[in-house]
Every structure is written in C-alpha cells, then in structure tokens.
Amino acid sequence: MPQMVSATIGIWVENGSRYEEPSQNGVSHFIEHLLFKGTRRRTAAQIAEQIDAVGGVLNAFTGKEYTCYYAKVLGEDVKATTELLADIFLESVFAPEEIDRERQVVLQEISQAEDTPDDFIHDLFNLHFWEGHPLSLPIFGSVETVNAIDRELMVSFMADRYRAERVLIAAAGAVDHDRLVADCERLFGSIPGDGRPTKIDAPRERLIVVNHPKKLEQAHLCFGAPGLSQVAPLRYAAYLLNTALGGGMSSRLFQEVREKRGRVYSIYSFLSSFLDCGYFGIYAGTSPEWVDEVIEVSLREIAKVAREGLGQQELARAKSQLKGNMLLGMESTDSRMNRLARNEIYFRRDIPLEEIARGIEAVTNEQVIELASSCFRPERMGLVMLGDLKGRKLGPEVFEPLASL
Numbered sequence: 001m002p003q004m005v006s007a008t009i010g011i012w013v014e015n016g017s018r019y020e021e022p023s024q025n026g027v028s029h030f031i032e033h034l035l036f037k038g039t040r041r042r043t044a045a046q047i048a049e050q051i052d053a054v055g056g057v058l059n060a061f062t063g064k065e066y067t068c069y070y071a072k073v074l075g076e077d078v079k080a081t082t083e084l085l086a087d088i089f090l091e092s093v094f095a096p097e098e099i100d101r102e103r104q105v106v107l108q109e110i111s112q113a114e115d116t117p118d119d120f121i122h123d124l125f126n127l128h129f130w131e132g133h134p135l136s137l138p139i140f141g142s143v144e145t146v147n148a149i150d151r152e153l154m155v156s157f158m159a160d161r162y163r164a165e166r167v168l169i170a171a172a173g174a175v176d177h178d179r180l181v182a183d184c185e186r187l188f189g190s191i192p193g194d195g196r197p198t199k200i201d202a203p204r205e206r207l208i209v210v211n212h213p214k215k216l217e218q219a220h221l222c223f224g225a226p227g228l229s230q231v232a233p234l235r236y237a238a239y240l241l242n243t244a245l246g247g248g249m250s251s252r253l254f255q256e257v258r259e260k261r262g263r264v265y266s267i268y269s270f271l272s273s274f275l276d277c278g279y280f281g282i283y284a285g286t287s288p289e290w291v292d293e294v295i296e297v298s299l300r301e302i303a304k305v306a307r308e309g310l311g312q313q314e315l316a317r318a319k320s321q322l323k324g325n326m327l328l329g330m331e332s333t334d335s336r337m338n339r340l341a342r343n344e345i346y347f348r349r350d351i352p353l354e355e356i357a358r359g360i361e362a363v364t365n366e367q368v369i370e371l372a373s374s375c376f377r378p379e380r381m382g383l384v385m386l387g388d389l390k391g392r393k394l395g396p397e398v399f400e401p402l403a404s405l
Contacts, residue, residue, distance in 0.1 A: 001333060007078050007173035008333040009180075010070035011089050012341045014166040017141075018064045018134045018274070019198060020157075026141015027149050027157050029062040030106055034154065035069060036060070037098040039091040042084075044098070050084055058084075062139055065274055066345055072334060075174025079183060086187035094151050103146060110140045117220045118266070118285055121386045125222040125281065128210045129382040133203035135274060164193040170341040173333030202277040208382040211393045219288045219387030221295065224281035225375045230273045230346040236359040237367040238271055238280070243318040244310050244368075245269045245301065246282055250317065252301045253282065261297070263290045275346065279382075280375055288389050292398075295383070299401035306372035306405050309365040319360050326356060378402045 016028050036058070037044045051058040056073035069089060071081045114120050123138045130136035140146075169184050205226050228238050246253040246269025258264050267284040286294045310318065329335045330353065343351050378399035385394055 001173050001336065004173040004333055005074055006072055006333050007075050007171060007175045008070060008072040008337040009078060009082060009085065009169070009171040009175070010068045010337050010341060011085055012168045012170060012345070013067045013162055014065065014168075014345055015161040016062055016064045016066055017137050017139045018200070019161060020134065020137065022134075022137065023145065023148070024153065024157065025137045025145040026106070026139075027145075027153060028067055028161075029139050029141065030102070030146065030149050031154055031158055032060045032062045032067055032069070033102045033106060034094055034099065035088050035092045037102060038093055038095055039087045040093060041087055041091060047084065047088065051081070054081075056081065064135055064139060066341075068338075068341065070334075070337065078171070078175060078180065082180065082183050083187060090188070090190065094154055096151060099151055099154070103149075106140065106146050107143060110138075110143060110146065113138075113140060117214070117216055117218070117386055118283070121220040121222045121283065121384060122281075124210070124212055124386060125224065125382065125384045128208050128384055129224070129279065130203035131208075135203055135277070162191070164191045167191055168341060168344050170337050170344070172336035172340060200276060205380050207379050207396060207399075208384075209394055209396050209398065210382075210384045211389065212384060212386045213388060214386055216387045217287075218285045219291050219385055219389060221284045221286070221291065221383070221385055222281060223295070223298075223381060223383040224272075224279045225377070225381050227271060227278035227280040227375060228273060228371075229276050229278055231275075232273075232278075234367060234371050235273070236356075237363045237371045238273075239322055239360065240310070240315065240318045240363050241305065241368050241372055242269050242271050242280065243322055244314055245305060247318075248321060250321075252305070253284075253298055256301055257284065257294055257297055261293070263287075263294050263297075267294075267298070288387060291385065291389065291394070295394075295398050296401055299399065302372070302376050303402050303405060306369065306376050306402075309369040309372070312365075315363075315365055315368070319363070322360050323357055326353065373405055376402055377405055 017025065020027055036047060051071065054073055054077045056071055056077065058071045060069045069085060071085060073081045126136050171180055228235055245251055246267065253267050253269060257267050264284050264286045269282045272279050272281055282298060284294050340350065381399050383394065383398060
C-alpha cells in the first residue's frame with residue numbers, strides 16, 4: 001500500500017478453541033498471553049519497551065479457528081519488528097512464575113466477560129446451541145479449566161499445533177515483499193513441519209430455548225439458526241440477508257424494533273461462520289416486560305423475508321452498503337492484513353475485491369428467499385435469554401411466528 005507510512009504484520013496459526021479437548025479449554029488463549037511474557041533473549045518489560053520505543057502496537061487475539069500475533073509499526077521498523085515477533089513466537093520460555101501470574105489475568109478476563117451481559121450472552125448461546133461440540137466452548141476457557149492448565153500442557157499443545165503447515169505470515173502497508181520473504185525464511189525456517197491433519201465435524205442442529213436467570217436491569221436475548229460456512233456458495237446472499245435484516249440503522253430490525261417501537265437501544269443481526277458450518281444470529285437487549293414483543297416482532301420480520309425476500313430498492317441498498325463497507329474497511333493496514341490471512345485460511349488464495357463485488361452484485365432475491373426459508377425454521381432455531389423475568393420462562397412457543405415456513 002504505497003500511500004501508507006505504516007505496516008501491519010501478523011503471524012497466524014490455524015489453531016484455536018475448536019482444536020482443544022474439553023479438559024484443555026482455554027489453552028490456546030492462555031498460550032497467546034504467555035508469548036508476551038519473556039523469551040530467552042528478552043524479558044516481558046524489554047518486549048514492551050522495544051515496541052513502545054518506535055511508537056508501535058504489539059498485540060494478539062485468539063479465535064475458535066485461528067490465533068494471530070501482530071504488530072503495527074512504521075515501514076522503516078518492519079525488519080526489527082519481524083525479528084521481535086519471531087523471538088516471541090519461537091523462543092518464549094513459559095516461566096512458571098509468569099504462568100501463575102498470567103493465570104490470574106486470564107481469570108480476571110473471564111470474570112469481566114461474565115460481568116458484561118451483552119458479550120456473555122454470545123458465549124451462552126454457543127454453549128447451548130452447539131452443546132457437546134468443540135465450537136461451543138468459550139475461547140477463554142472456564143475458571144476450572146484455566147486453573148488446571150500447567151506448563152507441560154502448554155508446551156505439548158504448542159508443539160503439536162504450532163507446525164509449519166498451520167503457520168502463515170501476512171503483512172500489509174509499507175512493506176517490501178521480497179525483503180520480508182527473505183527475513184521470514186531466515187527467522188521462521190526452523191518451525192517443524194509434519195503437522196497431523198485435524199479431523200473436524202460439524203455440530204448437530206436442534207431446537208433449544210434456554211433461560212439463564214441473572215439479576216440484571218435488562219433482558220438480553222440471542223437467538224439464531226444454522227447458517228453457512230465461510231466458503232459456502234450462498235455466502236454472498238447471506239451477507240446481504242444479514243445487512244438488510246439487522247446490519248445497520250436502515251435495517252428492518254433496527255427500524256421496526258428500535259425506531260418505530262422504542263423497545264431496544266441495541267439490536268442487530270450477525271453471521272458466525274467457520275470452516276464447515278455457521279449460524280445466523282440476532283442480539284437484542286430490552287426491558288423484561290418487552291421481551292415477548294421484541295421476539296415476536298423480530299421473528300415476524302424474519303418470516304416476512306423468508307416468504308417475500310427483499311424489495312428491489314432494499315436489495316440494491318444492501319448491495320451498495322456491503323460494497324461501501326468493504327472498501328472503507330480496506331483503508332487500514334490492520335484490516336488489509338487480516339483479510340489476506342483469513343482468505344488464505346479459508347480459501348487458500350487471495351480473493352480480489354473485484355471478485356467479491358461481482359459476487360455481491362450477482363445475488364438475486366430468489367437466493368435470499370431460498371437461504372432465509374431454509375435456515376429460519378422453528379425446529380432448527382435456538383434462543384437464550386439472560387436476565388430476570390421474575391420467574392417466568394420462555395419456551396419453544398416463542399417460535400410460532402415462523403410456523404408457516
């Protein structure tokens with residue numbers, strides 16, 4: 001990106017909570033924390049000082065199917081930063097005292113998530129909707145599993161999962177590609193290969209309605225249905241359905257539930273997609289006395305889309321919104337680096353923006369109807385409520401607005 005003075009470089013591993021045993025849950029995220037806590041050459045303080053000295057950002061994140069360690073710096077500092085990332089990635093020592101100290105940090109992170117109901121509701125939905133499947137497990141792990149993780153598990157898990165076939169390096173911005181490739185060959189060439197292929201299977205579908213009582217002022221709702229994988233042929237139709245239904249202030253749910261009725265402050269739809277499966281979700285936070293109305297109106301809008309699809313102008317607006325969001329998102333080196341890596345993980349190639357734009361433009365209203373009518377069926381739906389309904393419980397009857405589909 002020749003117009004940029006900054007560069008973002010990320011070391012990605014195709015590994016996350018999906019690849020953990022239930023007793024190991026949280027180990028991928030715990031390892032992510034420990035890789036910043038000292039190497040054979042640098043202490044944790046020296047790692048922080050080196051990145052601060054150039055005004056950069058050093059961070060990481062763990063998902064269900066990948067982990068990323070990344071840095072954003074000026075272009076002139078890419079070489080030294082790549083060396084720093086390699087040191088963190090390959091030479092971390094996992095000192096016992098650092099493990100004990102960081103364990104408390106992770107436990108605080110779990111507590112913070114549980115104290116943030118509009119975040120916690122998503123973990124609850126995953127736990128119940130895909131119960132018994134690795135994708136249902138929270139990325140952070142639980143208090144019990146995190147307390148049980150020791151150095152031996154971390155080292156063995158990392159040795160098994162952090163193999164050459166699962167590691168990729170993505171960079172965007174003020175980057176000299178050939179120079180970066182040469183540096184990475186020198187720095188990362190020692191990563192062992194022969195990683196065993198991981199057998200994965202998709203979670204099973206079933207109707208669930210779960211009430212999770214908690215003393216809160218609001219009731220938080222998360223409901224959804226089986227969706228599509230990252231690579232499904234109808235993914236562009238899913239993008240448009242999500243955008244029109246709950247993807248912005250002009251969306252049906254926002255207009256109908258918030259603007260016309262004033263029953264929520266926040267309501268939105270979202271896609272949660274993985275290698276071989278996914279789900280289409282909706283979140284809303286409302287007063288306990290308005291729960292039934294919010295669910296009924298939301299499901300009625302879903303049923304309407306499943307029967308009729310989107311109007312001509314609505315479909316055109318959703319397409320324009322999607323393409324605009326995509327182009328705006330490509331203006332930062334962070335988002336460009338993320339896009340490169342995710343395309344490699346899921347498609348094994350770069351997907352040009354022009355190809356995505358063509359895919360969006362090619363979506364028909366018939367495809368939107370086909371997708372919505374097949375996904376949003378009452379026997380395939382899930383609903384989790386977090387809050388205080390004063391002893392009242394929600395049941396499967398809440399999905400009656402979808403009974404005609």
